[in-house]
Amino acid sequence: GSVSGPKSYPVVGALFSFWKNRGRLLEWYTEMLARAPTQTIALGRLGGGRTVVTANPANVEHILRTKFENYPKGEPFTGILHDLLGTGIFNVDGDGWKLQRRVASYQFNTRSLRSFIVEVVEEVTERLLPLLGDASRRGGWLDLQDVLQRFAFDNICKVALGIDPACLDASLPVSEFARAFDLATGLCAQRAAAPVSLVWKVKRVLNVGSERRLARAAEVVHEFALDVIRRRRKEIAAGSESSKKDLLSRLMVLANIPQFTAAMGAGHEAYRSEVFLRDTIVSFILAGRDTTSAALTWFFWLLSSHPHVEHAIRLETTRLVIARPDGGGGQKQDPSVFSYEELQRMNYLHAAISESMRLYPPVPFDSKHALANDVLPDGTFVGKGARVTYHPYAMGRMKTIWGPDCLEFKPERWLDEKGLYTPRNPFKFPVFQGGVRVCLGKEMAFIQMKYIAASVVSNFKLRPVDSNRTPKCISCLTARMVGGFPVFVQTIDDNT
Numbered sequence: 001g002s003v004s005g006p007k008s009y010p011v012v013g014a015l016f017s018f019w020k021n022r023g024r025l026l027e028w029y030t031e032m033l034a035r036a037p038t039q040t041i042a043l044g045r046l047g048g049g050r051t052v053v054t055a056n057p058a059n060v061e062h063i064l065r066t067k068f069e070n071y072p073k074g075e076p077f078t079g080i081l082h083d084l085l086g087t088g089i090f091n092v093d094g095d096g097w098k099l100q101r102r103v104a105s106y107q108f109n110t111r112s113l114r115s116f117i118v119e120v121v122e123e124v125t126e127r128l129l130p131l132l133g134d135a136s137r138r139g140g141w142l143d144l145q146d147v148l149q150r151f152a153f154d155n156i157c158k159v160a161l162g163i164d165p166a167c168l169d170a171s172l173p174v175s176e177f178a179r180a181f182d183l184a185t186g187l188c189a190q191r192a193a194a195p196v197s198l199v200w201k202v203k204r205v206l207n208v209g210s211e212r213r214l215a216r217a218a219e220v221v222h223e224f225a226l227d228v229i230r231r232r233r234k235e236i237a238a239g240s241e242s243s244k245k246d247l248l249s250r251l252m253v254l255a256n257i258p259q260f261t262a263a264m265g266a267g268h269e270a271y272r273s274e275v276f277l278r279d280t281i282v283s284f285i286l287a288g289r290d291t292t293s294a295a296l297t298w299f300f301w302l303l304s305s306h307p308h309v310e311h312a313i314r315l316e317t318t319r320l321v322i323a324r325p326d327g328g329g330g331q332k333q334d335p336s337v338f339s340y341e342e343l344q345r346m347n348y349l350h351a352a353i354s355e356s357m358r359l360y361p362p363v364p365f366d367s368k369h370a371l372a373n374d375v376l377p378d379g380t381f382v383g384k385g386a387r388v389t390y391h392p393y394a395m396g397r398m399k400t401i402w403g404p405d406c407l408e409f410k411p412e413r414w415l416d417e418k419g420l421y422t423p424r425n426p427f428k429f430p431v432f433q434g435g436v437r438v439c440l441g442k443e444m445a446f447i448q449m450k451y452i453a454a455s456v457v458s459n460f461k462l463r464p465v466d467s468n469r470t471p472k473c474i475s476c477l478t479a480r481m482v483g484g485f486p487v488f489v490q491t492i493d494d495n496t
């Protein structure tokens, strides 16, 4: 079971080591990749498969851009999420993906969507801040990871569906939809973590245990999405919802524009189908839910041990608020409401969030499967069918990429001498992937993350309940803080 390549581990040895390190897999890969001559290793897998894992930017560019066509996600990946995502954009290769990518690209990064995103995040933040205020008055703690997950779910459902599941409202029971979505993604993550897929595949055929629960949860999610689609279709036909700005309404309205359907060519009939819309939307919700909440959880944890960074963010935000044209008070001086232009000017905050995602990328690693034999730029041989994994978590911790201070949290490394944010080569920092299939929601994610970070930091201080604990990061498709992130909340006034 061993493979040729710069650093290769036989299957038995790798399995033993895997088992020993099962509680710290991200670190285990990081250590192996740092030691390997070209930051690339090859592992044998049970059942004869092979995995090449790389933290080498030239290899990453090769997989994600130069030879993109040879490295689709592949069935071993899409099979894991298929029962939930169907053939939604996140989970499909080839022509099916191309069509959805073109459709979705019409939607993302338009000016009108951008202002809708700011509108939504403002509304949801308005509900989050009282929750923190309440915790500070009670003097008790709350699990910030859980709160941020609920925040992100409300937020992405409003953006994608125009529906508010109100998960942040503790007085309401969690909606069946939210519960089913959570359960379904958790069970898919369990599938992904299984060393051999045969076990869940057999359970699926027999429809027992976790597979039975997954099937039921996916059905609830699908029925909910279809119900929203059918109602929206009627509303649009009746002309009553033409002003809706969410992604679903935009997609449905596009279908009525002749220039658009002509540009879509033969695919446009499929595009009109309910299942196509359902799958597209469920993919958006999955992509936008746990990613931003994971990023923010680790960001706030890093801030709690780097008060000078927290202070610098507060200063940047305060300066922007003071500089507003109307110095007369009221809404204009509200340090929890920001415009898109103000968010754009928050260079330091942008740097701090990027730096936090360098150390704790929301998607710690991601895999493709080779269609044909190939050789990576560093000389590693990749056989047909092999899994090739790029590892943003390890890459953020490579001296070869970031220098000897790679383990330190230093937002300044992202700023030029004028204090302006400078983006990095995406193949050295593939946190949003990069190349042909780069994340579509990157700009949306930054708007949301900067908004909530600026609002929370200018109103509150968050302190870990256990300040001696270094939390453990595990990957359940997205990064999770083991045990949540219990924090005490203080208002800024309490501290001054």
Ligand code: HEM
Pocket: 089, 090, 091, 101, 104, 283, 284, 285, 287, 288, 289, 291, 292, 295, 361, 362, 363, 366, 367, 430, 431, 432, 433, 437, 438, 439, 440, 441, 442, 444, 445
């Ligand atoms: C910090 C937040 C985020 C991070 C780190 C992130 C990261 C990623 C990564 C690594 C991928 C590639 C996954 C793969 O191909 O296996 C991806 C794809 C994608 N992301 Fe994001 N994402 C974030 C937020 C969002 C948001 C808010 C949305 C909004 C809906 C979004 C929409 C998408 C979509 C639609 C894709 C699929 C693109 C395609 O396959 O063509 N993402 N993202």
